[in-house]
Amino acid sequence: MSIQQPKFADVTGFVEGYLGQIYQRQVNDSHTRVWCEQWWRHPEAAARLDALWRSWEQLHRDERGGLSHWLLQHADPHMDRLFDPRGTFKYCSVRHGHVDRIEPLKTEPSPPELVKGMAEGGPDWFYSTVVEFVEEYLTKIYRRQVVDVSGIVWCPQWWRHPEAFVRLEALWRAWEYWRTNASVGLSTWFLEHADPQMAKLFDTSGPFKYCDVRSGHQSNPSPLPITSELEGMFTEPPGLGEVIR
Ligand SMILES: [Zn+2]
Numbered sequence: 001m002s003i004q005q006p007k008f009a010d011v012t013g014f015v016e017g018y019l020g021q022i023y024q025r026q027v028n029d030s031h032t033r034v035w036c037e038q039w040w041r042h043p044e045a046a047a048r049l050d051a052l053w054r055s056w057e058q059l060h061r062d063e064r065g066g067l068s069h070w071l072l073q074h075a076d077p078h079m080d081r082l083f084d085p086r087g088t089f090k091y092c093s094v095r096h097g098h099v100d101r102i103e104p105l106k107t108e109p110s111p112p113e114l115v116k117g118m119a120e121g122g123p124d125w126f127y128s129t130v131v132e133f134v135e136e137y138l139t140k141i142y143r144r145q146v147v148d149v150s151g152i153v154w155c156p157q158w159w160r161h162p163e164a165f166v167r168l169e170a171l172w173r174a175w176e177y178w179r180t181n182a183s184v185g186l187s188t189w190f191l192e193h194a195d196p197q198m199a200k201l202f203d204t205s206g207p208f209k210y211c212d213v214r215s216g217h218q219s220n221p222s223p224l225p226i227t228s229e230l231e232g233m234f235t236e237p238p239g240l241g242e243v244i245r
């Protein structure tokens with residue numbers, strides 16, 4: 001048997017035989033920490049735990065602190081996201097079991113002329129445009145209760161918001177890159193790219209400030225006000241003294 005043979009055959013074996021034993025936490029009737037025994041019914045949990053299994057298979061073999069790195073930089077942040085009562089297990093509990101209540105984030109089709117002008121992915125890319133990535137993948141993973149709640153917001157016409165469009169296109173490109181790394185790729189993508197980008201979009205003072213899922217797209221916050229520069233200011237790099245003068 002090669003030493004690189006995975007220790008666990010699949011993510012289920014890893015969660016049952018390892019992760020669940022490590023993360024012994026009080027999750028019964030807890031308002032601060034939730035867990036769903038049927039985690040595999042949650043696309044986000046399935047994706048995060050699969051990423052954790054793959055990263056563990058490589059990192060735990062690394063003698064230079066690989067396991068410690070895995071615990072701190074991969075497992076802890078993913079488990080914090082899953083335990084979060086506002087996250088994907090929001091309606092589930094150990095006492096009452098799985099509750100199928102959170103829908104994928106709602107999207108409305110973008111106009112064909114917008115799709116036509118969009119950048120296409122590379123030849124080996126899984127999704128051909130950002131719209132496909134958002135509709136087929138991202139909105140199914142990041143299921144959040146965004147209807148009639150405060151503190152989190154989403155716009156079904158996300159593509160009308162330049163900030164959302166740029167962030168999600170960047171997220172798609174990062175995903176296409178990191179998915180090719182079979183060990184730490186998806187874990188890294190989630191933690192370093194998807195979670196922080198989605199937090200910016202879900203923020204009630206962010207680009208979707210005036211929109212919500214029930215009433216749909218309303219408007220964009222205004223672009224930053226900018227007046228044109230003093231004439232000649234940037235034509236040649238001035239010394240500091242010249243700027244002050
Ligand atoms: Zn559940």
Ligand SMILES: [Zn+2]
Nearest residue numbers: 155211217218
């Ligand atoms: Zn909107």
